[in-house]
Amino acid sequence: MKNLGGSYGFIDLFWKGMLLAEQKSLGRDLGKAHSQAIDYIQSLQREGRSDEVPRYVIISDFARIALHDLDEGESVTFPLADFYKNINLFAFIPGYKQHKLEHEDPINLQAVEIMGDLHDALEAGGYSGHELERLLVRILFCLFAEDTGIFERNSFQLFLENHTNPDGSDLGPQIAQFFQTLNKPKENRQKNLLEELAELPYVNGELFAESLGFAAFDADMRNRLLACTRFDWSRISPAVFGALFQAVMEPKERRQIGAHYTSERDILKVIGPLFLDNLKVALNRAGNDDNKLLKLQRQLAEIRLLDPACGCGNFLVVSYRELRLLELEILRRRLRKQKVHDVGAILMLDVDQMYGIEIEEWPVRIAEVAMWLMDHQMNQQLSEEFGEYFVRLPLRSSPHIHHGNALTTDWNDVLPSTECTHVLGNPPFTGKRFRSKDQSAEMALVWNGVRGNTKLDYVTC
Ligand SMILES: C[S@@+](CC[C@H](N)C(=O)[O-])C[C@H]1O[C@@H](n2cnc3c(N)ncnc32)[C@H](O)[C@@H]1O
Structure with missing residues (x-):
């Protein structure tokens, strides 16, 4: 990475989008390490790699450790000997820490966009209806799971990267095997299962129970799925999950998440x-x-x-x-x-x-x-x-x-x-003129002959 002076800057650890760490020898200036880290981040921005800018920066000189959260603008510094007391601050590393929830966050739109791309590609390939809905709910669960500590961090992404062909040809059956594993208690799994699969938890809860037809993927669809895995899903609140999913399912609504949902x-x-x-x-x-x-x-x-x-x-x-x-x-x-x-x-x-x-x-x-x-x-x-x-x-x-x-x-x-x-x-509000025959029949059943009930709104039921 070239810094402003045109020379190459080095950094001890760089985890794209998440963490940058710089370690100095005992007694060296922490401030200097901090400037080096900031210099590195600025170089990323200059080179148009803003999506790689890390949220956290850790600086240490073996005596003190400083943790900066750039999103929240918060910093803490403490002696290394107190590390154990502050271990919770580092819960973001294995994925156990969530971002603060911002309901109206533009990040929701970004999530809809990348997931929407995957939806459209699958639908264009002829995978649709119930199976498509189910597949996307499962994928969305896995995306959240690998970013929020339900699975080991990035296990879904790494499985896709390492165990599916770049042309996407075997992605359908491979992903089906991933889901099957989640649906099986560990003691009932095959002994010779890939390590990445054997490590997955047993999820249950019917989500992975039904067997779905294999979706046929190609290289482009695989890339879109991988793009979904690179997004940080821990930033999405489950409170907007429904609205987000509806926007994914219905392309016309992509820009107005929550149109039919109570905020x-x-x-x-x-x-x-x-x-x-x-x-x-x-x-x-x-x-x-x-x-x-x-x-x-x-x-x-x-x-x-x-x-x-x-x-x-x-x-x-x-x-x-x-x-x-x-x-x-x-x-x-x-x-x-x-x-x-x-x-x-x-x-x-x-x-x-x-x-x-x-x-x-x-x-x-x-x-x-x-x-x-x-x-x-x-x-x-x-x-x-x-x-x-x-x-x-x-x-x-x-x-x-x-x-x-x-x-x-x-x-x-x-x-x-x-x-x-x-x-x-x-509940749904539907006036007399807008009701379907079935809805009118349901109303008659509920009101059971009460006079004037047909003038009422469907919601009264
Ligand atoms: C206005 S939406 C509200 C959804 C949700 N409570 C919210 O506020 O985000 C009304 C929901 O009622 C459902 N619905 C309509 N008629 C229904 C019925 N007869 N029985 C059960 N659900 C119904 C619709 O499918 C829709 O999901």
Whole structure:
């Protein structure tokens, strides 16, 4: 890399887009090492390689270590002897640390664009409908998984790079084998499996259960998939996962993510008065009283939410996150910075407290995956604060997202009314003139002869 003076600059470690490290001998000037690092970054920008600019810079002289987060503009310096106390700051290296979530972040558009490219290429090759939706949900899960510590970092990318032909000819069956492995408990896997596959966790949760036809890839499609793997998916919030996926599936919507989805801001306006505000008041009242805090934590664990027209599950996903954040605060107060051996054992909330009904199939699948990803993100936050790294794998409990028509399904079959604590959501509004015959028939069934009901909106059901 040429610096401003035209000579070549060297750096001890450079991990594109992620980390740059410069190590000096004991007692040498850390400031000098810092300038060298910044010089290197500026050279990258000058050479039009902005996508390679790292987010983190680590400088050390064997006595002190400094970590700079360039995205957040935050820096810490501490003696090397205190490294163990600060280990959490380096959780980004194995992929255990998430970026801060920015709902309206332009990064979402970038994600849609690269994933949209892959979608279009597959569709143009004749792979479409249910199989295409399923394949893309699985790929999206793997992309998140390798960037957020569910898999070893970059394991999906490395598998594709090292074990598929550059012309894409064997990519379909290879990727199918990757998915099959995720669907099998480790003890049931073949002994002679490739090391990269043998190391994968068992995911379960139906996501990888169905066997899909092989998609035929070519060199260009393989390149597009590899481009997806190079994007940093830990920057995408699972709260926008549904909207993002819809934009990928429907090319016309690529520039307006969330056109049909309730924004996070509006969801918070609903769930605040519905249950969240009261819970926050209860938390304030509980102070640091362990009995009261435990009681409140148990109360949170009894909440059962039902969204009868849940789409990709945004109401459920955002509600779950908010409830988990409250639980985290309860645990902070109860445990007072103690490290915990079994992080999972102190948790009471789980995704199976969330219930939904949705008439279309693919949003049902997205809702499930988005809930798992949100759960994972909250587990990471918990791990960071209380000790051992905790991943809930295999996925044993699922959110209960029922694929069906909310007006012909008995909601008691989805969630008994005696257990349901709140019904929420943004159901479809459809006036008389815009209703299909089926919708009118559903309305007649629900209103059961009540006079004047045909003038009402579909949403009243
Ligand atoms: C306005 S969207 C809201 C989706 C989601 N709750 C949100 O706010 O992002 C309404 C959803 O209801 C679904 N829907 C429409 N009619 C339905 C019915 N009869 N039963 C169940 N879901 C239905 C649609 O497919 C759509 O996903």
